[in-house]
Amino acid sequence: MLSYWEKKHLLNADLLIIGAGFVGLSTAIHFKRIHPKKEILVLERGGLPTGASTRNAGFACFGSLTEILDDLTNMSEAEVLDLVQRRFKGLNSIRKEFGDVGLNYLDSGGFELLNSESLDALESMDKVNEMLKPFFEENVFSLEEDLYPYGFSKDIKAVVRNKFEGELDPGKYMLNLWKKANEVGVRILTGINVQEIDGESGLAQAIDPVGRYLVFSGEQLAICTNAFSKTLVPSLGLKPGRGLILLSKPLKNQIPWEGSFHVGKGYVYFRKIDNRFLIGGGRNIAFEEEESEEFLVNAKIKDYLNTLTESTLLPETPIEWEMEWTGIMGFGQTKKPIIQKVSKRTAVAVRLGGMGVAVGWQVGKEMSDLMAQM
Ligand SMILES: Cc1cc2nc3c(=O)[nH]c(=O)nc-3n(C[C@H](O)[C@H](O)[C@H](O)COP(=O)(O)OP(=O)(O)OC[C@H]3O[C@@H](n4cnc5c(N)ncnc54)[C@H](O)[C@@H]3O)c2cc1C
Missing domain, CATH: 3.30.9.10 (D-Amino Acid Oxidase, subunit A, domain 2)
Structure with a gap:
């Protein structure tokens, strides 16, 4: 059950980013730098990032x-x-x-x-x-x-x-990404597991840690879920x-x-x-x-x-x-990251393989440039 205030202010953004690993946070920070007035909301399923960014060898x-x-x-x-x-x-x-x-x-x-x-x-x-x-x-x-x-x-x-x-040290890198995201005014919500997206309308249906069903909406959607993108964008073959x-x-x-x-x-x-x-x-x-x-x-x-x-x-x-x-x-089939538009309002930045420590920040920058042009 949602309150009026939650529905009015907390579920909407200009850019909705799914995934708070290196790529999602870099996309958020770069986009906010180009568009300081736009609201950016990052949705992360884990309490901590739960993919590769804080779990690699550094x-x-x-x-x-x-x-x-x-x-x-x-x-x-x-x-x-x-x-x-x-x-x-x-x-x-x-x-x-x-x-x-x-x-x-x-x-x-x-x-x-x-x-x-x-x-x-x-x-x-x-x-x-x-x-x-x-x-x-x-x-x-x-x-x-x-x-x-x-x-x-x-x-x-x-x-x-x-x-x-x-x-x-990937943990220190993440700590500084959080700091930078905070400084520029990016919002990050953790414990939000996105189940389904509608790339045309910019909607993301999610479950929160207490089992609430939430529908987030963004003018644009950026999918930065790397290895876990199969459900959200099956066509990528990851x-x-x-x-x-x-x-x-x-x-x-x-x-x-x-x-x-x-x-x-x-x-x-x-x-x-x-x-x-x-x-x-x-x-x-x-x-x-x-x-x-x-x-x-x-x-x-x-x-x-x-x-x-x-x-x-x-x-x-x-x-x-x-x-x-x-x-x-x-x-995926090649080692090149995929940074591409997949529908009217939605783009993906995924397939980082074993090189996202090195290229994740740059991939996020390219993703933000792509979103800015869409
Ligand atoms: C053991 C290991 C060693 C590595 N060694 C190196 C190396 O030497 N050099 C190098 O450059 N790279 C290395 N990497 C790779 C690098 O860590 C990754 O390429 C990089 O972290 C990918 O970043 P990402 O943001 O794309 O993905 P991730 O860090 O996986 O972030 C994706 C985020 O999306 C979230 N998410 C997924 N699905 C949903 C959903 N439905 N709703 C909400 N949130 C969701 C996940 O919880 C996760 O936090 C290694 C990785 C591992 C695991």
Whole structure:
């Protein structure tokens, strides 16, 4: 049951945004900057954002050597270069907007571990450096001379450094997005689960935490629900992809390296945070099972990450896991985000895959420009 006041003031906006992850909040902030007088209302189903933005590993990355080589098997050089540029520019734009302190950004480099199966990637390192040179103006990838200080097992035959990558803290990034949204006057309602939209009339039917049925209306609707867009816009053909992260208890000894590390075409990643060991990924050993919107832990993947840690990455260090969590990404036929109008008043900004930390802010800007032109 609604009151007259609720109905009159609280359910309407000029722009209604569904989803308060990186993309939804960036869309809101950019749109409000262009149209300070317009009312922006963001609807989020969770009490906290409940997708990928606050549940990733905090990698400020744009592609490891083997990931780029893998992309080159099904994309043109121009497309791969475009993807890398987009991610790198995206990372620079958030560093400029929020500052390195605002993101807890560490300019610590990216590293990829090669074993005997992936070692032949080194033969293509010069070629990939040449491909990226027009944009970076110097070599991106170089071979680490001395592996001993890292303490990896003998399975690791080479480590490739990417000097342009780093690490950040997704929680701090979100905190500063909230602050910015608040400063410009964006309203965010949490616990609002949108069940259905009418893109032509700008209506969004939702259920709130006490089970009330609410109908929100906007002059325009922006759908920023990434992996969870299947119900609202089925035609996009998006698929969810779950990612698992394990975090250890604080370690007795200092981990002797820093940076964002990758193994196996970027599918496994690890770093240290507060002298804890964080490892994530492994979706590639159970692709179909991980095509899920449920925040569950797949025991097979947990076991795989645990074994890799003990046998190869930290063989000398006893590890006890303290936390585990999953986040859900949105994938499709290509790695390019979809930013497009889907009906008279409605547009979507989705399919961020495993790169929304890097490009989410920029995608939101492009979405806001699109909404402003509609
Ligand atoms: C484990 C993991 C590791 C990652 N690693 C990296 C990385 O190294 N580099 C990188 O750049 N990116 C990485 N990513 C990807 C990145 O986190 C995502 O691409 C990005 O967060 C997507 O942002 P988004 O705003 O599009 O989606 P989300 O963050 O998923 O936000 C969508 C929001 O919509 C809300 N929502 C959904 N449906 C509804 C509804 N019906 N009603 C109301 N609200 C709704 C959800 O609750 C959610 O908060 C990783 C992701 C994961 C999970």
